[in-house]
Amino acid sequence: MSALARVRLPLLLATLAAIPATALCAGPGTAQQTAVLGGGSGITIGDQVACTLTTIGYDREQRLVGLTAGHCADLGMPVLAERTAEAGAVGTVALVDYDDDYAVIEFDPAKVVPVRQVSATRIDGIGEPPRPGDLVCKIGRTTGFGCGIVWDAHPWWFQNEAGSQSGDSGAPVTLGDRLVGMNVGHVQADTSAVAVSGQSVAVPVLDPAVATQIGMILADIAEAGGVGAGFRPV
Structure with missing residues:
Protein backbone atom coordinates (compact mmCIF):
# COMPACT_ATOMS: atom_id res chain seq x y z
CA MET A 1 0.00 0.00 0.00
CA SER A 2 1.38 3.41 -0.94
CA ALA A 3 1.91 6.19 1.59
CA LEU A 4 -0.96 8.18 -0.04
CA ALA A 5 -3.34 5.22 0.30
CA ARG A 6 -2.40 4.79 3.98
CA VAL A 7 -3.43 8.42 4.57
CA ARG A 8 -6.67 8.30 2.56
CA LEU A 9 -8.04 5.04 3.99
CA PRO A 10 -8.42 6.25 7.62
CA LEU A 11 -10.00 9.48 6.34
CA LEU A 12 -12.51 7.51 4.26
CA LEU A 13 -13.42 5.23 7.17
CA ALA A 14 -13.90 8.22 9.46
CA THR A 15 -16.17 9.91 6.90
CA LEU A 16 -18.33 6.80 6.44
CA ALA A 17 -18.67 6.38 10.21
CA ALA A 18 -20.15 9.88 10.44
CA ILE A 19 -22.90 9.14 7.87
CA PRO A 20 -26.16 7.61 9.25
CA ALA A 21 -26.74 4.05 8.13
CA THR A 22 -30.15 5.01 6.69
CA ALA A 23 -28.48 7.49 4.39
CA LEU A 24 -26.09 4.86 3.10
CA CYS A 25 -29.00 2.57 2.20
CA ALA A 26 -31.36 5.21 0.83
CA GLY A 27 -31.98 5.66 -2.85
CA PRO A 28 -31.92 8.96 -4.70
CA GLY A 29 -35.25 10.10 -3.13
CA THR A 30 -36.53 10.22 0.43
CA ALA A 31 -38.56 7.39 1.96
CA GLN A 32 -42.25 7.60 1.04
CA GLN A 33 -44.76 7.89 3.88
CA THR A 34 -47.63 5.40 3.92
CA ALA A 35 -51.06 5.53 5.56
CA VAL A 36 -52.86 2.60 7.18
CA LEU A 37 -56.57 2.85 6.26
CA GLY A 38 -59.66 0.76 6.87
CA GLY A 39 -63.37 1.15 7.51
CA GLY A 40 -63.63 3.71 10.31
CA SER A 41 -60.45 5.66 9.55
CA GLY A 42 -60.66 9.44 9.54
CA ILE A 43 -59.99 11.08 6.18
CA THR A 44 -59.65 14.68 5.02
CA ILE A 45 -61.06 15.57 1.61
CA GLY A 46 -60.23 18.67 -0.37
CA ASP A 47 -60.31 21.84 1.71
CA GLN A 48 -60.11 20.27 5.16
CA VAL A 49 -63.45 18.42 5.04
CA ALA A 50 -63.25 15.71 7.72
CA CYS A 51 -65.25 12.52 7.16
CA THR A 52 -64.91 8.78 7.75
CA LEU A 53 -63.88 6.01 5.38
CA THR A 54 -66.61 3.37 5.06
CA THR A 55 -64.47 0.53 3.77
CA ILE A 56 -61.46 -0.19 1.58
CA GLY A 57 -60.80 -2.94 -0.95
CA TYR A 58 -60.41 -3.69 -4.64
CA ASP A 59 -62.67 -3.34 -7.65
CA ARG A 60 -62.83 -5.73 -10.59
CA GLU A 61 -59.88 -3.96 -12.25
CA GLN A 62 -57.79 -4.51 -9.08
CA ARG A 63 -57.76 -0.81 -8.27
CA LEU A 64 -57.46 0.02 -4.58
CA VAL A 65 -60.65 1.89 -3.75
CA GLY A 66 -62.73 3.03 -0.81
CA LEU A 67 -66.13 4.55 -0.06
CA THR A 68 -67.40 7.51 1.92
CA ALA A 69 -70.46 9.77 2.01
CA GLY A 70 -71.18 11.77 -1.16
CA HIS A 71 -71.79 15.05 0.64
CA CYS A 72 -68.17 14.96 1.84
CA ALA A 73 -66.64 15.21 -1.62
CA ASP A 74 -66.47 16.65 -5.10
CA LEU A 75 -65.05 14.85 -8.11
CA GLY A 76 -61.26 15.04 -8.36
CA MET A 77 -60.67 16.20 -4.79
CA PRO A 78 -57.48 14.92 -3.09
CA VAL A 79 -57.89 12.63 -0.08
CA LEU A 80 -55.57 12.55 2.93
CA ALA A 81 -55.37 10.17 5.88
CA GLU A 82 -56.25 12.20 8.95
CA ARG A 83 -53.70 10.48 11.22
CA THR A 84 -50.94 10.42 8.60
CA ALA A 85 -51.29 13.83 7.01
CA GLU A 86 -47.54 13.95 6.41
CA ALA A 87 -48.03 11.31 3.69
CA GLY A 88 -49.81 13.96 1.61
CA ALA A 89 -52.60 13.05 -0.78
CA VAL A 90 -53.08 9.27 -0.78
CA GLY A 91 -56.11 9.14 -3.08
CA THR A 92 -58.51 11.02 -5.32
CA VAL A 93 -62.31 11.17 -5.43
CA ALA A 94 -63.20 9.20 -8.58
CA LEU A 95 -67.01 9.13 -8.41
CA VAL A 96 -69.68 11.10 -6.54
CA ASP A 97 -73.42 10.44 -6.42
CA TYR A 98 -75.10 13.30 -4.59
CA ASP A 99 -78.62 11.89 -4.94
CA ASP A 100 -77.78 8.64 -3.17
CA ASP A 101 -75.02 10.26 -1.10
CA TYR A 102 -71.93 8.14 -1.72
CA ALA A 103 -68.47 8.67 -3.18
CA VAL A 104 -65.77 6.34 -4.49
CA ILE A 105 -62.11 7.09 -3.75
CA GLU A 106 -59.27 5.64 -5.80
CA PHE A 107 -56.19 5.20 -3.59
CA ASP A 108 -52.53 5.10 -4.50
CA PRO A 109 -51.43 1.55 -3.54
CA ALA A 110 -47.88 2.79 -3.03
CA LYS A 111 -49.09 5.13 -0.27
CA VAL A 112 -51.84 3.12 1.44
CA VAL A 113 -51.81 -0.06 3.51
CA PRO A 114 -55.41 -1.39 3.54
CA VAL A 115 -56.65 -3.17 6.69
CA ARG A 116 -59.81 -4.99 7.73
CA GLN A 117 -59.90 -3.77 11.31
CA VAL A 118 -59.92 -0.30 12.85
CA ILE A 214 -74.41 -0.83 1.60
CA GLY A 215 -75.77 -3.43 -0.84
CA MET A 216 -77.75 -0.76 -2.68
CA ILE A 217 -74.67 1.46 -2.96
CA LEU A 218 -72.51 -1.35 -4.34
CA ALA A 219 -75.20 -2.34 -6.84
CA ASP A 220 -75.41 1.26 -8.04
CA ILE A 221 -71.62 1.48 -8.45
CA ALA A 222 -71.57 -1.82 -10.33
CA GLU A 223 -74.25 -0.59 -12.71
CA ALA A 224 -72.18 2.52 -13.48
CA GLY A 225 -69.32 0.22 -14.44
CA GLY A 226 -66.44 2.57 -13.64
CA VAL A 227 -64.03 2.90 -10.74
CA GLY A 228 -65.28 0.82 -7.82
CA ALA A 229 -67.44 -1.58 -9.87
CA GLY A 230 -67.19 -5.11 -8.51
CA PHE A 231 -65.95 -3.86 -5.15
CA ARG A 232 -64.87 -6.36 -2.51
CA PRO A 233 -63.42 -5.50 0.91
CA VAL A 234 -59.84 -6.47 1.74
Missing part, protein backbone atom coordinates in the same frame (compact mmCIF):
# COMPACT_ATOMS: atom_id res chain seq x y z
CA SER A 119 -60.29 -0.22 16.62
CA ALA A 120 -63.17 -2.53 17.59
CA THR A 121 -64.62 -2.74 14.06
CA ARG A 122 -63.60 -5.58 11.74
CA ILE A 123 -65.06 -5.95 8.24
CA ASP A 124 -64.85 -9.49 6.83
CA GLY A 125 -67.47 -9.10 4.11
CA ILE A 126 -70.78 -7.58 3.03
CA GLY A 127 -73.91 -8.50 5.00
CA GLU A 128 -77.62 -8.61 4.37
CA PRO A 129 -79.68 -5.49 5.19
CA PRO A 130 -80.40 -5.19 8.91
CA ARG A 131 -83.93 -5.50 10.25
CA PRO A 132 -85.68 -3.57 13.02
CA GLY A 133 -84.45 -4.91 16.33
CA ASP A 134 -80.97 -5.85 15.07
CA LEU A 135 -78.01 -4.53 17.03
CA VAL A 136 -75.63 -2.67 14.71
CA CYS A 137 -72.37 -0.87 15.45
CA LYS A 138 -70.60 2.07 13.85
CA ILE A 139 -67.18 3.63 14.15
CA GLY A 140 -66.75 7.28 13.21
CA ARG A 141 -63.77 9.64 13.34
CA THR A 142 -65.70 11.99 15.67
CA THR A 143 -67.64 9.80 18.09
CA GLY A 144 -65.65 6.59 17.82
CA PHE A 145 -67.20 3.16 18.34
CA GLY A 146 -70.81 2.69 19.41
CA CYS A 147 -73.72 0.28 18.97
CA GLY A 148 -77.49 0.61 18.91
CA ILE A 149 -80.77 -0.97 17.86
CA VAL A 150 -82.18 -0.56 14.33
CA TRP A 151 -85.64 0.93 14.77
CA ASP A 152 -86.65 1.76 11.19
CA ALA A 153 -85.58 0.14 7.90
CA HIS A 154 -86.33 0.92 4.24
CA PRO A 155 -84.99 -0.45 0.92
CA TRP A 156 -82.31 2.27 0.66
CA TRP A 157 -81.69 3.29 4.27
CA PHE A 158 -82.25 2.54 7.94
CA GLN A 159 -82.22 4.46 11.21
CA ASN A 160 -80.45 3.23 14.31
CA GLU A 161 -79.39 4.26 17.79
CA ALA A 162 -75.61 3.81 17.31
CA GLY A 163 -75.26 7.59 17.35
CA SER A 164 -73.71 10.09 14.94
CA GLN A 165 -72.22 13.57 14.86
CA SER A 166 -70.49 15.79 12.31
CA GLY A 167 -67.43 14.03 10.86
CA ASP A 168 -68.98 10.56 11.24
CA SER A 169 -70.37 10.81 7.71
CA GLY A 170 -69.23 7.74 5.78
CA ALA A 171 -68.69 5.67 8.93
CA PRO A 172 -69.17 1.92 8.46
CA VAL A 173 -72.21 0.35 10.08
CA THR A 174 -71.68 -3.32 10.84
CA LEU A 175 -73.72 -6.29 12.01
CA GLY A 176 -71.18 -8.61 13.57
CA ASP A 177 -68.20 -8.59 11.21
CA ARG A 178 -70.30 -7.76 8.12
CA LEU A 179 -70.64 -4.31 6.59
CA VAL A 180 -74.33 -3.46 6.21
CA GLY A 181 -74.48 0.31 5.91
CA MET A 182 -72.82 3.68 5.41
CA ASN A 183 -73.56 6.35 7.98
CA VAL A 184 -74.76 9.48 6.16
CA GLY A 185 -76.30 11.67 8.85
CA HIS A 186 -78.28 11.95 12.02
CA VAL A 187 -81.70 12.86 13.30
CA GLN A 188 -81.45 15.99 15.42
CA ALA A 189 -82.46 15.15 18.97
CA ASP A 190 -83.56 17.78 21.48
CA THR A 191 -81.31 17.15 24.49
CA SER A 192 -81.35 20.67 25.90
CA ALA A 193 -82.93 19.49 29.11
CA VAL A 194 -83.38 16.00 30.47
CA ALA A 195 -84.97 15.26 33.83
CA VAL A 196 -82.48 13.57 36.17
CA SER A 197 -83.55 12.96 39.77
CA GLY A 198 -86.28 15.57 39.45
CA GLN A 199 -83.99 18.25 38.01
CA SER A 200 -83.58 19.48 34.42
CA VAL A 201 -79.92 19.29 33.38
CA ALA A 202 -78.10 19.39 30.08
CA VAL A 203 -76.56 16.05 29.13
CA PRO A 204 -74.49 15.05 26.07
CA VAL A 205 -76.45 12.59 23.95
CA LEU A 206 -75.55 11.32 20.46
CA ASP A 207 -78.18 11.91 17.80
CA PRO A 208 -79.81 8.82 16.26
CA ALA A 209 -78.04 7.86 13.03
CA VAL A 210 -79.23 7.40 9.46
CA ALA A 211 -77.36 4.90 7.26
CA THR A 212 -77.62 3.86 3.62
CA GLN A 213 -77.89 0.15 2.83
Whole structure:
Protein backbone atom coordinates (compact mmCIF):
# COMPACT_ATOMS: atom_id res chain seq x y z
CA MET A 1 0.00 0.00 0.00
CA SER A 2 1.38 3.41 -0.94
CA ALA A 3 1.91 6.19 1.59
CA LEU A 4 -0.96 8.18 -0.04
CA ALA A 5 -3.34 5.22 0.30
CA ARG A 6 -2.40 4.79 3.98
CA VAL A 7 -3.43 8.42 4.57
CA ARG A 8 -6.67 8.30 2.56
CA LEU A 9 -8.04 5.04 3.99
CA PRO A 10 -8.42 6.25 7.62
CA LEU A 11 -10.00 9.48 6.34
CA LEU A 12 -12.51 7.51 4.26
CA LEU A 13 -13.42 5.23 7.17
CA ALA A 14 -13.90 8.22 9.46
CA THR A 15 -16.17 9.91 6.90
CA LEU A 16 -18.33 6.80 6.44
CA ALA A 17 -18.67 6.38 10.21
CA ALA A 18 -20.15 9.88 10.44
CA ILE A 19 -22.90 9.14 7.87
CA PRO A 20 -26.16 7.61 9.25
CA ALA A 21 -26.74 4.05 8.13
CA THR A 22 -30.15 5.01 6.69
CA ALA A 23 -28.48 7.49 4.39
CA LEU A 24 -26.09 4.86 3.10
CA CYS A 25 -29.00 2.57 2.20
CA ALA A 26 -31.36 5.21 0.83
CA GLY A 27 -31.98 5.66 -2.85
CA PRO A 28 -31.92 8.96 -4.70
CA GLY A 29 -35.25 10.10 -3.13
CA THR A 30 -36.53 10.22 0.43
CA ALA A 31 -38.56 7.39 1.96
CA GLN A 32 -42.25 7.60 1.04
CA GLN A 33 -44.76 7.89 3.88
CA THR A 34 -47.63 5.40 3.92
CA ALA A 35 -51.06 5.53 5.56
CA VAL A 36 -52.86 2.60 7.18
CA LEU A 37 -56.57 2.85 6.26
CA GLY A 38 -59.66 0.76 6.87
CA GLY A 39 -63.37 1.15 7.51
CA GLY A 40 -63.63 3.71 10.31
CA SER A 41 -60.45 5.66 9.55
CA GLY A 42 -60.66 9.44 9.54
CA ILE A 43 -59.99 11.08 6.18
CA THR A 44 -59.65 14.68 5.02
CA ILE A 45 -61.06 15.57 1.61
CA GLY A 46 -60.23 18.67 -0.37
CA ASP A 47 -60.31 21.84 1.71
CA GLN A 48 -60.11 20.27 5.16
CA VAL A 49 -63.45 18.42 5.04
CA ALA A 50 -63.25 15.71 7.72
CA CYS A 51 -65.25 12.52 7.16
CA THR A 52 -64.91 8.78 7.75
CA LEU A 53 -63.88 6.01 5.38
CA THR A 54 -66.61 3.37 5.06
CA THR A 55 -64.47 0.53 3.77
CA ILE A 56 -61.46 -0.19 1.58
CA GLY A 57 -60.80 -2.94 -0.95
CA TYR A 58 -60.41 -3.69 -4.64
CA ASP A 59 -62.67 -3.34 -7.65
CA ARG A 60 -62.83 -5.73 -10.59
CA GLU A 61 -59.88 -3.96 -12.25
CA GLN A 62 -57.79 -4.51 -9.08
CA ARG A 63 -57.76 -0.81 -8.27
CA LEU A 64 -57.46 0.02 -4.58
CA VAL A 65 -60.65 1.89 -3.75
CA GLY A 66 -62.73 3.03 -0.81
CA LEU A 67 -66.13 4.55 -0.06
CA THR A 68 -67.40 7.51 1.92
CA ALA A 69 -70.46 9.77 2.01
CA GLY A 70 -71.18 11.77 -1.16
CA HIS A 71 -71.79 15.05 0.64
CA CYS A 72 -68.17 14.96 1.84
CA ALA A 73 -66.64 15.21 -1.62
CA ASP A 74 -66.47 16.65 -5.10
CA LEU A 75 -65.05 14.85 -8.11
CA GLY A 76 -61.26 15.04 -8.36
CA MET A 77 -60.67 16.20 -4.79
CA PRO A 78 -57.48 14.92 -3.09
CA VAL A 79 -57.89 12.63 -0.08
CA LEU A 80 -55.57 12.55 2.93
CA ALA A 81 -55.37 10.17 5.88
CA GLU A 82 -56.25 12.20 8.95
CA ARG A 83 -53.70 10.48 11.22
CA THR A 84 -50.94 10.42 8.60
CA ALA A 85 -51.29 13.83 7.01
CA GLU A 86 -47.54 13.95 6.41
CA ALA A 87 -48.03 11.31 3.69
CA GLY A 88 -49.81 13.96 1.61
CA ALA A 89 -52.60 13.05 -0.78
CA VAL A 90 -53.08 9.27 -0.78
CA GLY A 91 -56.11 9.14 -3.08
CA THR A 92 -58.51 11.02 -5.32
CA VAL A 93 -62.31 11.17 -5.43
CA ALA A 94 -63.20 9.20 -8.58
CA LEU A 95 -67.01 9.13 -8.41
CA VAL A 96 -69.68 11.10 -6.54
CA ASP A 97 -73.42 10.44 -6.42
CA TYR A 98 -75.10 13.30 -4.59
CA ASP A 99 -78.62 11.89 -4.94
CA ASP A 100 -77.78 8.64 -3.17
CA ASP A 101 -75.02 10.26 -1.10
CA TYR A 102 -71.93 8.14 -1.72
CA ALA A 103 -68.47 8.67 -3.18
CA VAL A 104 -65.77 6.34 -4.49
CA ILE A 105 -62.11 7.09 -3.75
CA GLU A 106 -59.27 5.64 -5.80
CA PHE A 107 -56.19 5.20 -3.59
CA ASP A 108 -52.53 5.10 -4.50
CA PRO A 109 -51.43 1.55 -3.54
CA ALA A 110 -47.88 2.79 -3.03
CA LYS A 111 -49.09 5.13 -0.27
CA VAL A 112 -51.84 3.12 1.44
CA VAL A 113 -51.81 -0.06 3.51
CA PRO A 114 -55.41 -1.39 3.54
CA VAL A 115 -56.65 -3.17 6.69
CA ARG A 116 -59.81 -4.99 7.73
CA GLN A 117 -59.90 -3.77 11.31
CA VAL A 118 -59.92 -0.30 12.85
CA SER A 119 -60.29 -0.22 16.62
CA ALA A 120 -63.17 -2.53 17.59
CA THR A 121 -64.62 -2.74 14.06
CA ARG A 122 -63.60 -5.58 11.74
CA ILE A 123 -65.06 -5.95 8.24
CA ASP A 124 -64.85 -9.49 6.83
CA GLY A 125 -67.47 -9.10 4.11
CA ILE A 126 -70.78 -7.58 3.03
CA GLY A 127 -73.91 -8.50 5.00
CA GLU A 128 -77.62 -8.61 4.37
CA PRO A 129 -79.68 -5.49 5.19
CA PRO A 130 -80.40 -5.19 8.91
CA ARG A 131 -83.93 -5.50 10.25
CA PRO A 132 -85.68 -3.57 13.02
CA GLY A 133 -84.45 -4.91 16.33
CA ASP A 134 -80.97 -5.85 15.07
CA LEU A 135 -78.01 -4.53 17.03
CA VAL A 136 -75.63 -2.67 14.71
CA CYS A 137 -72.37 -0.87 15.45
CA LYS A 138 -70.60 2.07 13.85
CA ILE A 139 -67.18 3.63 14.15
CA GLY A 140 -66.75 7.28 13.21
CA ARG A 141 -63.77 9.64 13.34
CA THR A 142 -65.70 11.99 15.67
CA THR A 143 -67.64 9.80 18.09
CA GLY A 144 -65.65 6.59 17.82
CA PHE A 145 -67.20 3.16 18.34
CA GLY A 146 -70.81 2.69 19.41
CA CYS A 147 -73.72 0.28 18.97
CA GLY A 148 -77.49 0.61 18.91
CA ILE A 149 -80.77 -0.97 17.86
CA VAL A 150 -82.18 -0.56 14.33
CA TRP A 151 -85.64 0.93 14.77
CA ASP A 152 -86.65 1.76 11.19
CA ALA A 153 -85.58 0.14 7.90
CA HIS A 154 -86.33 0.92 4.24
CA PRO A 155 -84.99 -0.45 0.92
CA TRP A 156 -82.31 2.27 0.66
CA TRP A 157 -81.69 3.29 4.27
CA PHE A 158 -82.25 2.54 7.94
CA GLN A 159 -82.22 4.46 11.21
CA ASN A 160 -80.45 3.23 14.31
CA GLU A 161 -79.39 4.26 17.79
CA ALA A 162 -75.61 3.81 17.31
CA GLY A 163 -75.26 7.59 17.35
CA SER A 164 -73.71 10.09 14.94
CA GLN A 165 -72.22 13.57 14.86
CA SER A 166 -70.49 15.79 12.31
CA GLY A 167 -67.43 14.03 10.86
CA ASP A 168 -68.98 10.56 11.24
CA SER A 169 -70.37 10.81 7.71
CA GLY A 170 -69.23 7.74 5.78
CA ALA A 171 -68.69 5.67 8.93
CA PRO A 172 -69.17 1.92 8.46
CA VAL A 173 -72.21 0.35 10.08
CA THR A 174 -71.68 -3.32 10.84
CA LEU A 175 -73.72 -6.29 12.01
CA GLY A 176 -71.18 -8.61 13.57
CA ASP A 177 -68.20 -8.59 11.21
CA ARG A 178 -70.30 -7.76 8.12
CA LEU A 179 -70.64 -4.31 6.59
CA VAL A 180 -74.33 -3.46 6.21
CA GLY A 181 -74.48 0.31 5.91
CA MET A 182 -72.82 3.68 5.41
CA ASN A 183 -73.56 6.35 7.98
CA VAL A 184 -74.76 9.48 6.16
CA GLY A 185 -76.30 11.67 8.85
CA HIS A 186 -78.28 11.95 12.02
CA VAL A 187 -81.70 12.86 13.30
CA GLN A 188 -81.45 15.99 15.42
CA ALA A 189 -82.46 15.15 18.97
CA ASP A 190 -83.56 17.78 21.48
CA THR A 191 -81.31 17.15 24.49
CA SER A 192 -81.35 20.67 25.90
CA ALA A 193 -82.93 19.49 29.11
CA VAL A 194 -83.38 16.00 30.47
CA ALA A 195 -84.97 15.26 33.83
CA VAL A 196 -82.48 13.57 36.17
CA SER A 197 -83.55 12.96 39.77
CA GLY A 198 -86.28 15.57 39.45
CA GLN A 199 -83.99 18.25 38.01
CA SER A 200 -83.58 19.48 34.42
CA VAL A 201 -79.92 19.29 33.38
CA ALA A 202 -78.10 19.39 30.08
CA VAL A 203 -76.56 16.05 29.13
CA PRO A 204 -74.49 15.05 26.07
CA VAL A 205 -76.45 12.59 23.95
CA LEU A 206 -75.55 11.32 20.46
CA ASP A 207 -78.18 11.91 17.80
CA PRO A 208 -79.81 8.82 16.26
CA ALA A 209 -78.04 7.86 13.03
CA VAL A 210 -79.23 7.40 9.46
CA ALA A 211 -77.36 4.90 7.26
CA THR A 212 -77.62 3.86 3.62
CA GLN A 213 -77.89 0.15 2.83
CA ILE A 214 -74.41 -0.83 1.60
CA GLY A 215 -75.77 -3.43 -0.84
CA MET A 216 -77.75 -0.76 -2.68
CA ILE A 217 -74.67 1.46 -2.96
CA LEU A 218 -72.51 -1.35 -4.34
CA ALA A 219 -75.20 -2.34 -6.84
CA ASP A 220 -75.41 1.26 -8.04
CA ILE A 221 -71.62 1.48 -8.45
CA ALA A 222 -71.57 -1.82 -10.33
CA GLU A 223 -74.25 -0.59 -12.71
CA ALA A 224 -72.18 2.52 -13.48
CA GLY A 225 -69.32 0.22 -14.44
CA GLY A 226 -66.44 2.57 -13.64
CA VAL A 227 -64.03 2.90 -10.74
CA GLY A 228 -65.28 0.82 -7.82
CA ALA A 229 -67.44 -1.58 -9.87
CA GLY A 230 -67.19 -5.11 -8.51
CA PHE A 231 -65.95 -3.86 -5.15
CA ARG A 232 -64.87 -6.36 -2.51
CA PRO A 233 -63.42 -5.50 0.91
CA VAL A 234 -59.84 -6.47 1.74
